[in-house]
Amino acid sequence: MISPKRQGGSFKMAQKNILQFIILGLINDHPQTGYELTKSFDNDIGEFWSAKHSQIYPQLKTLEEKQYLTHTMEVSGEKLERKRYSITPAGQHLLTAWIAEPTINQTNGKDEFVLKLYFIHDQTDPRLTTMLEEQLQYHTEKLTHLKNQLSKKFPDGGDPANFGHYLILSHAVSRETEYYDWLNDALKQI
Amino acid sequence: MISPKRQGGSFKMAQKNILQFIILGLINDHPQTGYELTKSFDNDIGEFWSAKHSQIYPQLKTLEEKQYLTHTMEVSGEKLERKRYSITPAGQHLLTAWIAEPTINQTNGKDEFVLKLYFIHDQTDPRLTTMLEEQLQYHTEKLTHLKNQLSKKFPDGGDPANFGHYLILSHAVSRETEYYDWLNDALKQI
DNA sequence: CCGGGCATGTAAAAGGTTACATGATTTA
């Protein structure tokens, strides 16, 4: 396998609870309600992360308690209330720190890096090159590793007696190839 | 988004706890210990699913209680014991049923279908065509949807003011394209 | 006036990770 490398600092490294950063990122773009945040996960962002309202509402509460968010009340019609959340300077700090922090690539099919990218709007943002190159390095190693596996386990192509295994390894290789190509493309565009 | 469609039967549909089926599938290939199962998730299968030993040992216990597995003791050296688990006919039934059952594609980055494939060894297995075609239909629809999104949101290619969003949508499209191509390739090979 | 969508929450259960705990065996 591939060694994780890079650490994000010698002290503690709380990490995790990625949902909070996604919420912060979405609200940083513009103030919104819990309901609107929930819907975001049905759109593009849902391709890479999803969350239910039952997770979002409590998280909003927690983030407000920690003073990363504030809210104002709005009213629709006669009495339907909604809370529109805005990010605080402390919240923006936390968000920025999360984006800047080197991304540890998880093994579990979740891709934290892509989420960070989503919150970078400006094509000329100086963080882009570093972030993309860091990922490129990781995925280059991973692709090499997988290609080695494939040619080692199936030197003659699809083995009829181990077809499923062959198929998923091929899939893993082409999936990584796509990631690699995409990162290179992105780097070319900046 | 895309409607899930297809149901696996009108009665109940327990589903979930996919880990149990993976364990069953791995043990069906050959009897093994909890420790060996744990290591499987560091290899190819780990590209698509992972689990820690703290999840595996209790699951083995449960599966044995339900009589889907049995174990025999082995001894290494003087006193190091290990439990080698084998699948029972009931376990094989459960495994077969899981593989046969139409796969509902999850939104959360987990890919149950690939795992099912992994446990089909024979290239001429009659289940393959159906399974691959079912997935092909799903991913064709999804690809179409994503391409529409991309051309709708970014008709002129990379928007310098929304670059991150553009990048991840492009990534989603090429990721789906890879899936689509892979499925077609697989179908050609059977 | 009714159905679907808007809007917000809580509770319980399941799934998954990290930490705790222990001890044996092999390899350098």
Next chain:
DNA sequence: TAAATCATGTAACCTTTTACATGCCCGG
């Protein structure tokens, strides 16, 4: 003989899903 790996398990915690619960608003 010390470190790495083999080997198995439990406990605590965190994350995520499903279900419960309530009520308003708008369009047909």
